Amino acid sequence: MVSVANRLDEVKEYYFSKKLREVAVLKSEGKPIISLGIGSPDLNPDEQVKVALTKAMEEPMAHAYQGYQGIPELRKAMASFYKSNFKVALNPNTEILPLMGSKEGIMHVSMAFLNPGDEVLIPNPGYPTYTSVTKLVGATPVFYDLLEENNWLPNFKALESQDLSKVKMMWVNYPHMPTGATAKNKMYSELIAFAKRNKILLVNDNPYSFVLNDNPESILNYEGAKDVALELNSLSKSFNMAGWRVGMFVGAQEYLTQILKVKSNMDSGMFYGIQKGAIEALHLSKEWFQSINKHYTRRRAIVYKILDSLNCAYDTTHVGMFVWAKLPSGITSEQMTDKMLYEKDVFITPGTVFGSNGEGYIRLSLCVSEDNLEEVLSRVQV
Numbered sequence: 001m002v003s004v005a006n007r008l009d010e011v012k013e014y015y016f017s018k019k020l021r022e023v024a025v026l027k028s029e030g031k032p033i034i035s036l037g038i039g040s041p042d043l044n045p046d047e048q049v050k051v052a053l054t055k056a057m058e059e060p061m062a063h064a065y066q067g068y069q070g071i072p073e074l075r076k077a078m079a080s081f082y083k084s085n086f087k088v089a090l091n092p093n094t095e096i097l098p099l100m101g102s103k104e105g106i107m108h109v110s111m112a113f114l115n116p117g118d119e120v121l122i123p124n125p126g127y128p129t130y131t132s133v134t135k136l137v138g139a140t141p142v143f144y145d146l147l148e149e150n151n152w153l154p155n156f157k158a159l160e161s162q163d164l165s166k167v168k169m170m171w172v173n174y175p176h177m178p179t180g181a182t183a184k185n186k187m188y189s190e191l192i193a194f195a196k197r198n199k200i201l202l203v204n205d206n207p208y209s210f211v212l213n214d215n216p217e218s219i220l221n222y223e224g225a226k227d228v229a230l231e232l233n234s235l236s237k238s239f240n241m242a243g244w245r246v247g248m249f250v251g252a253q254e255y256l257t258q259i260l261k262v263k264s265n266m267d268s269g270m271f272y273g274i275q276k277g278a279i280e281a282l283h284l285s286k287e288w289f290q291s292i293n294k295h296y297t298r299r300r301a302i303v304y305k306i307l308d309s310l311n312c313a314y315d316t317t318h319v320g321m322f323v324w325a326k327l328p329s330g331i332t333s334e335q336m337t338d339k340m341l342y343e344k345d346v347f348i349t350p351g352t353v354f355g356s357n358g359e360g361y362i363r364l365s366l367c368v369s370e371d372n373l374e375e376v377l378s379r380v381q382v
Contacts, residue, residue, distance in 0.1 A: 010135050014284045024346050026294075032374050036303075036364045039177075039321050041135065041240040043292060045277070046284055055275035064313040066269030068260065070098035074275045077282040078248050085210075086218035094253040095226075097260060100270050102207060102234040102247030106133050108266070109203055109230065109249070112258045113169060114139040115376045121159070121170035123362075125354035126176055127205065130171045142167065145357060150324070152181035156190055159172070164198045173205040175213055178354050180318030188222045195228040201255070202229040207247075210238040210289045212296050213319035216251075237321060239281040240292065246270070247277045296321060299366045302373040306364070309380045310336075321366045324351070331360055345377045 017127055019037070027033050044050075056062050069075065075092035083087045092142040099105045106129055114120065116138035122130045124143040134141045144159055146152045154172075169214035172191060195202045202219065219229050228250035236242040247254060303323045307314055312325035327336055333350035340346045349365075351358025368376075 004169070007136050016323055021347050021349070023341075026341075026345075033341070033345050033347055034368070034376055036368055036373075036376065037347045037349045038367065039237065039280055039365050040242050040367055041237060041321070042369065043240045044293060045240045045244075045281065046283075046288060049241070049277045049280045052280040053273045056273035056276035057165050059100050059272070060108065060307065062272045064272075066272055066275065068264040068267070068269055070270055071275050072342070073279055074098055077279040078250070081282040082218065082220075082250065085216055087192065088218050088220045088221075088250075090250055091253075095256065096248060096271060097249040097256045097263070098262070098275075099232075099249060101236070101245035101248035102205070102232045102264075103129060104266075105232045105247055105249050106130065106205075107136075108139045108259050108262045110134060110139070110169070111262045113201060115336050118168040119166040121167055121200070123154075123171060123173060123176075124356060125351060125358040126171065127173060127177055128353060139168075139200060140166075143355065146176070146179070146181075151184060152176055152179045153184065153187055154191070156194055156265050157165055159194065166202070167198065169201045169203060170195065171205065172204055174217075175206075175208040175211075175320045177208060177317075177320065178322055178349070178358070178361075179324040180208075180315070180320040180322060182215070182317075182319055183217060188217070188219045188225070191219070192222055192224050192228060192288070196224065199206065200228065201310045204229060205230050207234040207237050208294075208320040209233075211319065211321045212293055212300065220250065230255055235281055238289070239284070241278070241281060246274060246275065250273055276295070287374055296366050299368065299373055302370060302377055303364050306373070306380055307375065319342055323364045325362055325364065326364060327360050336362055340380075344376075346379060358372075 022165045023035060045249050075096045078096050079090045079092040082090050114137050118139045118141050121140045121144050122141050123146050125146060126337045131141045144154060159235040191202060204219040206218060218231055219225050221232055230249055232247065234247040234248060249259060300323060307325045311328040314323055314325040318324065334351045337348055340348050349363040351361030351363060
């Protein structure tokens with residue numbers, strides 16, 4: 001076999017890719033595994049969205065290559081969405097870049113701005129892809145602590161005490177995954193000031209704003225944000241369209257122009273029908289979010305009962321499609337995960353997947369039917 005690239009030396013296969021193969025084997029052996037591990041919405045998109053996709057099939061050029069920046073109607077719909085939901089004004093021609101899922105945006109922005117030797121501030125706990133992509137482009141991850149005693153928010157005093165001379169980018173993610181914590185106490189204003197002082201590009205990853213959250217926010221709604229910050233967003237979680245792969249980068253033209261240089265060399269445009277369906281989704285009223293949150297509210301109530309049965313602690317003010325829970329003393333995250341998988345036929349996520357500060361915690365997904373959650377509850381109560 002030809003030797004692999006050096007950049008793969010420190011990059012491991014994504015945890016869920018590997019673990020789900022193990023779960024699949026157990027299922028093939030007849031184990032009745034219920035997965036509470038993945039945040040892939042099991043609810044359907046709105047019917048109007050599916051109709052828009054279907055109708056688009058008959059339009060001229062529907063099956064041709066599309067532009068790298070999406071059709072103008074899509075960018076206008078994204079601008080309208082930001083205006084109505086976040087009170088953020090965006091120029092659809094210059095301040096919005098549609099993406100084929102926000103996950104690709106993590107790679108694009110890293111390739112556009114990071115050189116080998118540059119450092120990147122990454123939350124611990126946080127989304128593992130921030131770390132793996134940083135390593136893939138030859139930059140160095142520098143982890144900043146998020147702790148329960150500080151409401152899972154950055155400690156700016158601790159950050160300022162570090163050597164930041166090589167830091168070029170900082171990943172931020174609120175509502176936070178995996179904990180569900182929200183930005184509080186003028187955190188975005190503090191972040192913007194911190195980034196300006198230290199000449200750091202902030203990237204706020206914001207896909208969970210509308211799931212069980214009464215106060216969706218964008219970092220771009222704060223003064224001076226466009227000077228130092230970009231925001232990633234996605235239709236995956238908010239509109240049950242994870243497999244459609246529709247996301248967006250929003251922010252100043254100067255930054256997006258550089259990201260487009262990368263993106264335009266990596267794809268040939270988003271499928272037209274998907275863009276038309278996305279437009280329909282972005283124009284849905286707030287009643288859409290209310291309807292899906294009714295499902296998640298009922299599911300979360302059952303998850304709380306499951307966690308009570310496991311003697312875990314959790315914060316009922318947290319939002320998003322996961323519940324983050326602290327384990328009782330005497331058991332590690334991976335021990336609890338294995339105990340649930342092999343003794344209860346239930347797959348949950350150990351907090352350590354998201355960093356060392358995840359030790360002692362587990363994460364449960366709400367993307368599971370009420371019937372399956374009730375079944376999990378009955379298993380853990382035995």
